[in-house]
Amino acid sequence: MKPHFFDYTPDQVVKEITAAGFKSYRSKQLYQWVFSRGITQLADMSNLPQPFRTWVQAHYSLELPRILHISTSIDGTRKYLLGLQDNSAIEMVIIPAGDKHTLCISSQVGCARNCQFCATASLGLKRNLHPHEILGQIYLARQQLGDKRLTNLVFMGMGEPLDNYDNLIISIRNLQHEAMFAFSPRRITVSTCGVVPKIYDLAASGLKVKLAVSLNAAVPGKREKLMPVTLSYPLEELKKALLEFRRQTSYRITFEYVMIKNFNMGNDDLKAIRRFAGDISCKINLIPWNEVPHLPYTSPNADDIETFRKKLERLSAAITLRKSRGSDIEAACGQLAGKYQQNKIPSLEE
Ligand code: SF4
Numbered sequence: 641m642k643p644h645f646f647d648y649t650p651d652q653v654v655k656e657i658t659a660a661g662f663k664s665y666r667s668k669q670l671y672q673w674v675f676s677r678g679i680t681q682l683a684d685m686s687n688l689p690q691p692f693r694t695w696v697q698a699h700y701s702l703e704l705p706r707i708l709h710i711s712t713s714i715d716g717t718r719k720y721l722l723g724l725q726d727n728s729a730i731e732m733v734i735i736p737a738g739d740k741h742t743l744c745i746s747s748q749v750g751c752a753r754n755c756q757f758c759a760t761a762s763l764g765l766k767r768n769l770h771p772h773e774i775l776g777q778i779y780l781a782r783q784q785l786g787d788k789r790l791t792n793l794v795f796m797g798m799g800e801p802l803d804n805y806d807n808l809i810i811s812i813r814n815l816q817h818e819a820m821f822a823f824s825p826r827r828i829t830v831s832t833c834g835v836v837p838k839i840y841d842l843a844a845s846g847l848k849v850k851l852a853v854s855l856n857a858a859v860p861g862k863r864e865k866l867m868p869v870t871l872s873y874p875l876e877e878l879k880k881a882l883l884e885f886r887r888q889t890s891y892r893i894t895f896e897y898v899m900i901k902n903f904n905m906g907n908d909d910l911k912a913i914r915r916f917a918g919d920i921s922c923k924i925n926l927i928p929w930n931e932v933p934h935l936p937y938t939s940p941n942a943d944d945i946e947t948f949r950k951k952l953e954r955l956s957a958a959i960t961l962r963k964s965r966g967s968d969i970e971a972a973c974g975q976l977a978g979k980y981q982q983n984k985i986p987s988l989e990e
Pocket residue numbers: 751752753754755758759760761797798799800832833854973
């Protein structure tokens with residue numbers, strides 16, 4: 641299999657191009673075609689001489705993930721099921737809000753972290769995504785958006801991004817590279833369930849990126865039940881890592897808190913959140929639980945949500961209430977891929 645163009649940095653590509661006897665400016669032209677003009681067909685790159693095109697064709701793949709299925713919500717959220725070369729399926733979601741568009745992407749096929757509220761967890765971990773499979777989602781999303789701009793990017797789809805650390809770092813570097821996706825660091829958020837050693841690594845990497853932590857419970861026993869990662873990395877250790885991340889970067893931490901009725905919305909939960917996050921410069925995103933069939937949890941109603949939000953507001957952190965987007969299209973990550981695995985959804989390819 642040919643290596644993929646997106647897996648390389650422009651510096652690496654220019655070295656290979658010049659080593660093969662072509663002028664270095666050919667590399668710049670190639671990047672302009674692919675990233676400024678959105679063209680991946682070598683035949684359409686009219687100012688590139690045929691011998692160079694033939695060489696690129698022989699050395700790099702420019703293939704993108706295939707769109708297998710698209711579900712569109714009444715709120716405009718679009719969920720894509722994407723097929724990879726080995727026939728694995730992953731999901732990405734485009735979420736519009738006014739003239740902004742956020743893309744939620746996957747970092748692994750499945751996930752090993754087994755969070756009890758998550759549809760992806762039931763798939764288990766199949767494999768890590770390569771950088772080009774991560775970046776391919778963004779390239780594809782831009783194509784899908786046409787004239788509209790992709791404004792924000794969140795690693796919040798299938799998989800734990802910090803469990804695919806090396807490929808995540810390559811992807812983020814290429815995402816931010818001027819010649820490639822030129823994405824601003826403050827528009828990229830990596831969301832983790834709390835893989836403490838890798839939070840330290842990310843903080844020390846020098847890479848600018850925002851961090852979100854899927855908190856969901858701050859009462860230790862409850863979080864252990866909901867998120868087994870807590871057994872390896874307890875909340876106190878997570879907090880120390882977050883304070884270090886905050887020290888090394890200029891960005892506030894975001895906590896994601898999925899509200900589950902009769903589970904994590906009581907007074908003990910509020911106290912625990914205050915204790916855990918009260919002295920961290922942070923933002924808390926409250927997200928109503930998106931029902932997933934076969935999981936034993938319940939969505940809160942509007943009153944439950946409002947009561948919880950008001951009580952939590954006494955905390956100094958900025959509280960945002962995130963609407964459940966795309967709840968009519970099974971937008972909870974992993975639902976569509978799970979059905980695909982069981983041959984329960986028709987594919988666009990069929
Ligand atoms: S919530 Fe994230 S880390 Fe947890 S199982 Fe799901 S995909 Fe993995």
